[in-house]
Amino acid sequence: MKILLRLLFFVVVVRLVVLIILGVRIKNKVRLPKSGPAIIVANHNSHLDTLVLMTLFPIWMLGKLRPVAAEGYFFKNRWLRWFSLHIVGIIPIKRQDFGVQVHPLAECSTALLRGEILIIYPEGSRGRPESLASLQSGIAHLAKRHPEIPIYPVFLHGLGKSLPKGEILLVPFFCDVFVGEEIFWTGHKKDFMELLSQQLKELAAQGNFPPWE
């Protein structure tokens, strides 16, 4: 029943919003993984980020897609908690523990071992719309644990304009998606974080985005 609801939500609601109302223009879609395990690393501007990233994959891969999200925000009330866990299918983590203890990453690791595809936002929160904040190193811990699993940097533009933090009114803008080439754990945390940040910046530089002030 929950699986059916999840399928219905993504086939009807999400695809209507993402493909008809917003519209996605994607560059290098072929680079996306055809199967798990894999990690998608993206910049974070809006709640729509997750929905757009999940629409990039064919609907039969829905069961494999797991966005990693902060427990504090998505467990605010029982409805949101139920929706996040069962419909969106998030892996909840405690924000303050991310990267400090090994424990919060355990469920991410298990999911990867099951062949699932994680969606991770290393900026942490959505932050100021349409600007890239500094990356948190939780992703490095995960990469170190699974050095053989490919990590795909993806840059999203436009969703922070459509639905920025703190707004409930959705205003349509085209969403541009830039998929980068896969990277792997480099052996050093600092190198790895620099590589990842560099990749995201290079993807962002591919777009010629109009100012939004």
Added chain:
Amino acid sequence: MTWTLPAPNVFWALGVIFLLLFVTTFLIYAVAFKNPDKNYTELKLRIKSWWVIVVLFAIALTLSRTSALVFFAFLSFLALKEYLSLIPTRRADRRVLFWAYLAVIIQYYWIAINWYVMFLIFVPVYMFLFLPMRMVILGETQGFLKAIGALHWGMMLTVFSLGHIAYLLMLPFSGNPVAGGAGLLLYLVFLTEINDIAQYIWGKSCGRHKVLPQVSPNKTWEGLLGGILTTTLMAVLLAPWLTPFQPLHALAIGLLISWAGFIGDVTISALKRDLGVKDSGNLIPGHGGILDRIDSLTYTAPLFFHFTVYFYFQGVLT
């Protein structure tokens, strides 16, 4: 009036367009096969996109009048969205832009209920007055003139101008007994697109003298004149099948469409050049964005519409 199927001539015209597509597709693939060392990917992509456009257009036009109106409303929405995604906008104006999107639905509603005067004044009067008011309430004065000017120009191009294509479907059948409003629509869209293609082909094959080098370096006088000649000839030849136009009027409308189509094209080129982009988007493979495809129509549609109404439907629209 109950709307059933478009007149038989509309189907014949669509049939001819499909035949032209078949022949062109065959020619492109034949030439590509003969010259394997040359790259024809761009041309192949472009013709494939033409197939998608023509099939969608043909279905929308023949299914019902409502489906055709929905098709053009969606086209206006896509064009406006592409425009607003392309230009610099202000963070503060999110809510104003939301009203601009709502205006698309409202404008096509006036068209659907055949309220001619409201269709004419809604964007240039009511939206013109309302949007700046909404912006002022937000209280952000920094960049006000640029923001409201850019928004209003976009609304006029993508909602008001394009809406004229749809309103052709509301014209009474008695004014054009050979093919009705759908015939006029097909005549306008076909001539505008043929004009684009003819100007491109004439320019490619014998273009020497640049016409507006600062705006669009690929446009030549030879292409422009060849396009005007081709389009005007087509306009005169097709008029008896799709329109009520006398030969002299058909000649005038041919000249008007080919010239206005060119102006519409270079106007969008100027916008893109100002913003420093090559295409307005990448929604239509081989063509660019929506605005790249409908640029000429933003000029030809209102001019064709008011020419037609002035000479053949005067006094029947209220």
